[in-house]
Amino acid sequence: MHLFLLLILQVIAAFGQIDPTHCRYALGMEDGRIKDDDITASSQWYETTAPHYARFNREEGDGAWCPEGQLEPSDSQYLQVDLGRLTFLTVVGTQGRYARNSGKEYARAYRLNYSRDGLLWKSWRNRLGNPVMDANKNAYTSVINDLHPPIITRYIRLIPVTKLSTTVCMRVELYGCPWDDGLISYSAPEGQLMMPPGYPSASLNDSTYDGAHERRRLFGGLGQLTDGVIGLDNFLLTRQYNVWPGYDYLGWRNDSLGTQGYVEMEFVFDRQRNFTSMKVHSNNMFSRGVKIFSSVSCWFKPRLIAGWEVEPVVFKTVLDDRNPSARYVTVPLNRHTAKSLRCRFYFADVWMMFSEISFQSVFCPSEDTILPTQMTLVVTTPLASQESTVTPIPETAANPSASVPPEGNTAILIGCLVTIILLLVIVIFLILWCQYVCKVLEKAPRRIHDEEMTVRLSSCSDTIILQTPPVPPRSGHGPSGPANTDPHYERVFLLDPQYQNPAMLRNKLPELSQSAEASACGGGYAEPDVTQCTPHQCFHNSAPHYAETDIVRLQGVTGSNMYAVPALTVDSLTRKDISAAEFPRQQLIFREKLGEGQFGEVHLCEAEGLLEFLGEGSPLPDREGHSVLVAVKQLRADATSQARNDFLKEIKIMSRLNDPNIIRLLCVCVSSDPLCMVTEYMENGDLNMFLSQREIESTLTHANNIPSVSLSNLLHMSVQIASGMKYLASLNFVHRDLATRNCLLDRRLTIKIADFGMSRNLYSSDYYRIQGRAVLPIRWMAWESILLGKFTTASDVWAFGVTLWEIFTLCKEQPYSLLSDEQVIENSGEFFRNQGRQIFLYAPPLCPPSLFELMMCCWSRDIPNRPSFEGLFQALRPHVNQ
Numbered sequence: 092m093h094l095f096l097l098l099i100l101q102v103i104a105a106f107g108q109i110d111p112t113h114c115r116y117a118l119g120m121e122d123g124r125i126k127d128d129d130i131t132a133s134s135q136w137y138e139t140t141a142p143h144y145a146r147f148n149r150e151e152g153d154g155a156w157c158p159e160g161q162l163e164p165s166d167s168q169y170l171q172v173d174l175g176r177l178t179f180l181t182v183v184g185t186q187g188r189y190a191r192n193s194g195k196e197y198a199r200a201y202r203l204n205y206s207r208d209g210l211l212w213k214s215w216r217n218r219l220g221n222p223v224m225d226a227n228k229n230a231y232t233s234v235i236n237d238l239h240p241p242i243i244t245r246y247i248r249l250i251p252v253t254k255l256s257t258t259v260c261m262r263v264e265l266y267g268c269p270w271d272d273g274l275i276s277y278s279a280p281e282g283q284l285m286m287p288p289g290y291p292s293a294s295l296n297d298s299t300y301d302g303a304h305e306r307r308r309l310f311g312g313l314g315q316l317t318d319g320v321i322g323l324d325n326f327l328l329t330r331q332y333n334v335w336p337g338y339d340y341l342g343w344r345n346d347s348l349g350t351q352g353y354v355e356m357e358f359v360f361d362r363q364r365n366f367t368s369m370k371v372h373s374n375n376m377f378s379r380g381v382k383i384f385s386s387v388s389c390w391f392k393p394r395l396i397a398g399w400e401v402e403p404v405v406f407k408t409v410l411d412d413r414n415p416s417a418r419y420v421t422v423p424l425n426r427h428t429a430k431s432l433r434c435r436f437y438f439a440d441v442w443m444m445f446s447e448i449s450f451q452s453v454f455c456p457s458e459d460t461i462l463p464t465q466m467t468l469v470v471t472t473p474l475a476s477q478e479s480t481v482t483p484i485p486e487t488a489a490n491p492s493a494s495v496p497p498e499g500n501t502a503i504l505i506g507c508l509v510t511i512i513l514l515l516v517i518v519i520f521l522i523l524w525c526q527y528v529c530k531v532l533e534k535a536p537r538r539i540h541d542e543e544m545t546v547r548l549s550s551c552s553d554t555i556i557l558q559t560p561p562v563p564p565r566s567g568h569g570p571s572g573p574a575n576t577d578p579h580y581e582r583v584f585l586l587d588p589q590y591q592n593p594a595m596l597r598n599k600l601p602e603l604s605q606s607a608e609a610s611a612c613g614g615g616y617a618e619p620d621v622t623q624c625t626p627h628q629c630f631h632n633s634a635p636h637y638a639e640t641d642i643v644r645l646q647g648v649t650g651s652n653m654y655a656v657p658a659l660t661v662d663s664l665t666r667k668d669i670s671a672a673e674f675p676r677q678q679l680i681f682r683e684k685l686g687e688g689q690f691g692e693v694h695l696c697e698a699e700g701l702l703e704f705l706g707e708g709s710p711l712p713d714r715e716g717h718s719v720l721v722a723v724k725q726l727r728a729d730a731t732s733q734a735r736n737d738f739l740k741e742i743k744i745m746s747r748l749n750d751p752n753i754i755r756l757l758c759v760c761v762s763s764d765p766l767c768m769v770t771e772y773m774e775n776g777d778l779n780m781f782l783s784q785r786e787i788e789s790t791l792t793h794a795n796n797i798p799s800v801s802l803s804n805l806l807h808m809s810v811q812i813a814s815g816m817k818y819l820a821s822l823n824f825v826h827r828d829l830a831t832r833n834c835l836l837d838r839r840l841t842i843k844i845a846d847f848g849m850s851r852n853l854y855s856s857d858y859y860r861i862q863g864r865a866v867l868p869i870r871w872m873a874w875e876s877i878l879l880g881k882f883t884t885a886s887d888v889w890a891f892g893v894t895l896w897e898i899f900t901l902c903k904e905q906p907y908s909l910l911s912d913e914q915v916i917e918n919s920g921e922f923f924r925n926q927g928r929q930i931f932l933y934a935p936p937l938c939p940p941s942l943f944e945l946m947m948c949c950w951s952r953d954i955p956n957r958p959s960f961e962g963l964f965q966a967l968r969p970h971v972n973q
């Protein structure tokens with residue numbers, strides 16, 4: 092039972108963290124879940140432009156909210172929305188007054204003020220301190236602004252901003268999700284500056300903190316510890332662009348806080364809550380003197396006006412001197428009841444750095460009637476007969492202890508008991524269901540791997556359908572919706588054993604199967620005129636969609652990718668298959684970690700004597716006496732034998748690729764463990780990180796020294812990727828995971844396509860998990876890859892279109908960022924049906940129209956209508972240096 096309760100705690104804890112990339116739900120302006128009474132304003136021009144007409148995409152009244160009179164530059168007119176509860180607000184959408192083409196008023200810019208309690212108002216600023224957001228350019232187009240940082244609030248005010256006297260009207264949608272943590276403020280010592288000799292200094296302050304700063308402490312606000320941004324392993328690198336090293340972390344130096352050896356923080360909550368755990372995301376880069384805390388003691392205060400309970404909960408961590416990864420440390424809080432917490436985090440090294448703190452709790456039904464110990468009971472009654480300890484039990488990290496039930500409050504107790512029993516039944520059901528599903532997966536013919544489920548298609552006729560989890564109901568679709576009555580299309584579930592058999596699948600989905608056959612000839616598809624997307628004849632042959640060249644006559648896996656080629660028995664791969672030379676591993680000197688993935692890590696290393704080792708034909712520039720820097724991908728010692736084989740196969744494939752725009756394998760260390768592959772080092776990292784940290788070149792970027800790229804740089808990057816892909820396509824080699832995260836840049840901005848599978852951690856939200864196993868880049872995948880598991884050069888072309896889109900949005904947004912993963916899968920069904928309901932990626936403002944047309948061709952529903960890489964290369968090349 093203990094085990095079971097721990098399991099429940101873990102389940103609860105798993106839900107206890109906000110992921111800003113997924114917390115983007117419309118909060119109810121458009122659909123009316125936000126009531127008229129909750130939408131107010133500083134003024135309104137007419138009854139027909141009252142605040143409740145500020146609903147997004149709606150046309151009631153005179154079509155929008157308009158404040159009274161002309162808006163002056165000095166005005167602070169506002170539209171206020173009460174969200175009814177604390178909310179993690181991530182996106183704001185605005186429109187002007189369109190009124191069926193009779194309106195023309197809109198806000199060109201706005202500011203945001205917010206309040207968690209309706210009394211104290213704060214002004215929002217972006218991460219660079221700018222409070223004003225650009226908004227609409229006409230009365231009808233919606234403009235969606237991501238909030239960086241997001242806002243935790245209940246009340247929000249949109250304040251239109253103008254430079255000239257003008258009339259302004261607005262319609263609005265707010266996006267986010269409930270803030271279930273309930274944390275309304277934390278206090279902590281101010282973060283500090285780290286100035287290591289020979290390295291850039293890192294400013295470890297809380298730069299978005301919205302409370303007060305007093306005597307070197309932060310009071311009464313929230314900031315970077317609750318913005319949902321998790322710091323990287325190397326605290327000097329940041330997830331945000333245009334910010335300084337150390338930005339993602341709040342950090343302190345041990346000796347700077349007196350001799351106490353700890354950092355004290357206080358956390359205040361919206362109401363009394365029953366705490367199961369606290370999760371602290373902590374850096375552990377011990378090579379720079381940073382470690383997670385050695386222990387933490389937390390005291391509880393049941394009400395605001397009450398003393399601290401005497402006994403703290405103490406939790407000791409297991410320190411880790413081997414793995415420098417940043418990590419979440421989960422501190423069990425033993426279901427203590429409190430309205431505020433005070434925690435002391437003890438240093439384990441010179442520095443301690445946190446990027447996020449979250450709390451997992453349930454709130455107490457009534458603060459006045461239930462005592463803290465009674466609340467403890469609410470969660471743990473099943474254990475009450477076994478244990479009799481009352482309130483805090485020190486150093487009992489894993490002990491889900493309980494209290495004896497006091498007399499009285501019987502009704503509440505019974506209600507709680509029933510709730511708990513129901514919860515237990517649901518959890519048991521979920522566990523049994525998971526076990527059943529896992530069994531089905533295991534039984535499936537070896538198409539499904541232990542580590543991940545990847546769909547292989549080795550010929551036109553070998554079709555597998557990916558399961559999609561139940562999709563939120565949407566008009567006309569969904570498992571139980573009208574779509575099921577559509578004779579041509581049915582949602583299919585991969586885990587259903589019948590779909591493991593392609594013949595059965597075709598019976599079930601005749602239309603899909605026809606389409607699959609028609610499109611499965613992707614390997615031999617003709618090269619259309621790239622600018623016109625005209626349909627071309629598709630070869631009907633039974634040949635696989637890859638060429639049987641020597642180079643790809645094996646199944647290649649890079650990261651979690653599988654190249655769609657005929658099966659080679661795994662065991663037959665031996666050292667003699669690998670043409671790269673064995674390099675003495677003791678000559679590789681570790682410098683720093685570049686990335687980490689499911690199966691291993693990538694390190695930056697100095698390779699002593701590599702130039703001499705490679706001899707005449709070395710592709711590396713001569714660094715005149717300097718040792719050579721290389722990237723070393725190393726397989727984890729505990730990797731499965733499947734991962735090991737995949738690693739060797741990746742080496743074999745890479746050793747035979749030779750193109751200026753494909754990452755070069757230099758040598759390997761495979762004679763002993765851990766297996767390593769050594770590739771050229773790309774100084775500018777991956778293209779996604781590179782672009783997301785830059786703005787488009789302008790006089791402003793020049794004047795302010797802001798890192799920038801020009802349009803011509805972007806076009807040159809696109810051409811290089813097209814060129815690398817042209818080479819792969821000429822070998823009939825299917826990449827399967829083309830995206831900016833898998834393109835690397837050297838110091839001269841040469842791009843090389845790679846896929847080490849190591850970006851999975853950093854970019855985990857780009858991949859879609861099925862049953863926690865399959866990892867698929869669904870936002871880059873063609874509809875036939877999602878629905879039929881079919882990967883071809885033509886689906887690489889689709890991904891190339893998405894990659895172009897990323898490039899011209901400077902990687903500031905994830906593709907289809909407003910769609911959930913399930914909706915992306917649903918959208919691929921719309922692509923298949925092709926009834927005009929599919930959602931395309933929008934034209935990035937930077938992107939020349941002809942280039943957007945090219946992207947749209949890449950997303951043609953019918954495979955023969957998609958351009959070839961040769962065609963794309965030829966179409967893009969003339970744009971460079973114009």
Ligand code: ADE
Binds near residue numbers: 686693722776835
């Ligand atoms: N990350 C993964 N591989 C890399 C490489 N070759 N160069 C730089 N960063 C990398």
